[in-house]
Structure formats: structure tokens, C-alpha cells
């Protein structure tokens with residue numbers, strides 16, 4: 001599984017280990033955020049004798065050599081985040097998203113094992129109709145979204161040409177313990193617990209279909225071996241505005257928030273909302289964790305990281 005040291009990947013490792021599998025975790029510990037945080041993410045997985053970590057850069061490594069003994073591949077490694085994808089850093093996105101995935105697909109040509117790839121709701125841009133079904137037009141609004149669309153198209157091409165067993169998942173804003181430090185909930189909850197200012201990009205009326213991390217992981221596990229070339233939305237199913245989230249943060253943290261509204265970030269869409277009927281029907285999946293419960297677990301994690309840092 002790739003991107004093992006990341007937010008979603010580290011949870012997926014633990015789920016697979018818990019299900020009794022042996023897991024080879026691949027990650028290059030990219031510098032997008034602190035290495036220490038990623039090492040911490042892997043703490044529980046590394047306690048298992050069935051987990052092996054390979055520090056490997058998929059954009060250059062000989063991937064095929066490591067695939068021989070695997071029954072399946074989960075490809076979550078990527079340069080994530082909309083905002084950094086403008087300007088000079090676009091290079092990192094093309095490398096870690098498009099080039100790395102193309103190299104993995106090449107390796108899969110010669111190691112016929114099923115794979116699941118992480119795509120994103122960003123491929124829709126501002127969908128004209130909500131909830132957006134997988135058949136909605138794809139018009140990303142950010143260079144990041146474009147790289148995820150390119151990844152999906154690469155999958156389509158390799159499936160058509162070589163019959164690879166690959167499924168793509170469009171995750172919608174995933175949250176929960178270990179969420180990346182650049183993402184809104186981690187920033188909001190940290191500010192709530194430290195008395196810092198909550199920086200909101202835009203007026204707060206934008207909505208997102210928030211997905212709890214264990215639900216995203218469950219869909220990912222179910223998708224392995226799914227119909228060749230299929231694409232599924234993975235969304236929590238109850239979109240909320242940033243304003244509503246901030247109100248909830250105030251309630252569950254008991255902190256009065258100081259909110260600073262800044263300009264909308266370039267490339268951020270106004271609303272996302274997943275039509276998940278295909279994943280429910282074909283994968284037998286459904287989201288189980290509510291925004292309220294998930295946010296409380298996320299808060300507990302932020303509190304524990306803050307107290308560990310202070311110790």
C-alpha cells in the first residue's frame with residue numbers, strides 16, 4: 001500500500017493489519033508536512049510483525065520488484081492539497097501524482113494484481129447538479145484536481161489497453177485523527193484548543209461533504225477486486241457549511257472561537273456533495289460515522305498531540 005505514512009494511508013494500514021493481512025507500506029516521507037508526524041502516524045502499524053515499511057519514491061523506484069508477492073495494491077501516495085498546486089510547486093503534483101501513478105500502472109501490467117487508486121472530489125470542480133454522481137461532467141478548478149483527473153484517465157487507458165483490475169475512488173474531504181495539518185478541521189480544532197485565531201478561507205458558506213476516515217478506509221478495502229475500471233464516490237453523505245462546522249467546534253470544544261475571514265483560496269470549489277448510490281449498491285458500503293461523532297474523535301486526537309508536544 002502506498003502513501004502508508006500519510007493520514008488516510010496509515011489508517012488503512014491498521015485496518016488491513018486488523019483484518020489479518022500482511023502489509024508492505026510504501027512512502028517517501030515527502031516534505032509536504034513534518035516527517036515526525038508521519039512517523040507518529042505509523043506508530044501502531046509498526047508495532048505489528050506483519051507490517052514492513054519501505055521508504056521508496058514511486059516516481060523513481062523499481063516498483064515491479066516489490067509487487068511479486070502482493071495480493072492487491074492500494075495506491076494512496078500523492079501530493080495532496082488544492083492550494084499548493086498553483087505556481088512552481090505544480091511540478092511536485094505532476095511528479096508525485098501523474099508520473100508516480102503511471103509508473104505503478106506500468107508495474108501492474110507485469111504483475112496482474114488488483115489495485116485501488118485514490119482520486120478526489122476535486123475532479124468535479126463546481127458540479128452543476130448536487131449530489132454529483134460519478135457520471136457528472138468533470139471540470140476541475142485547480143491544478144491538483146487536474147492531476148487527479150489525469151490519474152483517472154491514465155487508469156481508463158491502462159484498463160482499456162491492458163485489462164488491468166483497477167478501481168478509482170473519489171474521496172470527499174476526509175477528516176478524523178491524523179488529518180493533515182493543512183486541512184481545515186485540524187487547523188480549526190488546534191486553534192480552538194490553543195486560543196489561536198481560526199483562519200477561514202472565504203465567507204464560511206461553502207459546503208463540503210465530509211467523510212470520516214474509517215468510512216473512507218472501509219470503502220477502499222471493499223473496492224479491491226471491484227469491477228475493472230470502475231469509479232466510485234466516497235462521501236459522508238451529509239454536507240455541512242464551514243460556518244456550521246465552526247458552530248459544532250465551539251460546542252464540542254467549549255471554546256469561544258476568534259474567526260478571521262480571508263479571501264477564498266484559488267481553486268477551492270463552493271459546494272461538494274457525493275451521490276454515493278453506486279458505492280452503496282455495488283460495494284455494499286455506507287458511511288457510518290456522523291460529523292458530530294467524527295469531529296469529537298478528531299478533537300480528542302488534536303488534544304492528545306498538543307499534550308504530547310507540551311510534555
Ligand SMILES: NC(=O)c1ccc[n+]([C@@H]2O[C@H](COP(=O)([O-])OP(=O)(O)OC[C@H]3O[C@@H](n4cnc5c(N)ncnc54)[C@H](O)[C@@H]3O)[C@@H](O)[C@H]2O)c1
Nearest residue numbers: 003006007008028029030058077078096118120171173174
Ligand atoms: N484527505 C482528503 O480529504 C483527501 C480527499 C481527496 C483525495 N485524497 C487523496 O487521498 C490520498 C491520501 O491523502 P492524505 O490526505 O492521506 O495525504 P497525505 O499527504 O497525508 O498522504 C500521502 C502520502 O503519500 C506520500 N507520497 C507522496 N509522494 C510520494 C511518492 N512519490 N512516493 C512515495 N510516497 C509518496 C507522502 O509522503 C504522504 O505520506 C491522496 O492520493 C490524496 O490525493 C485525500
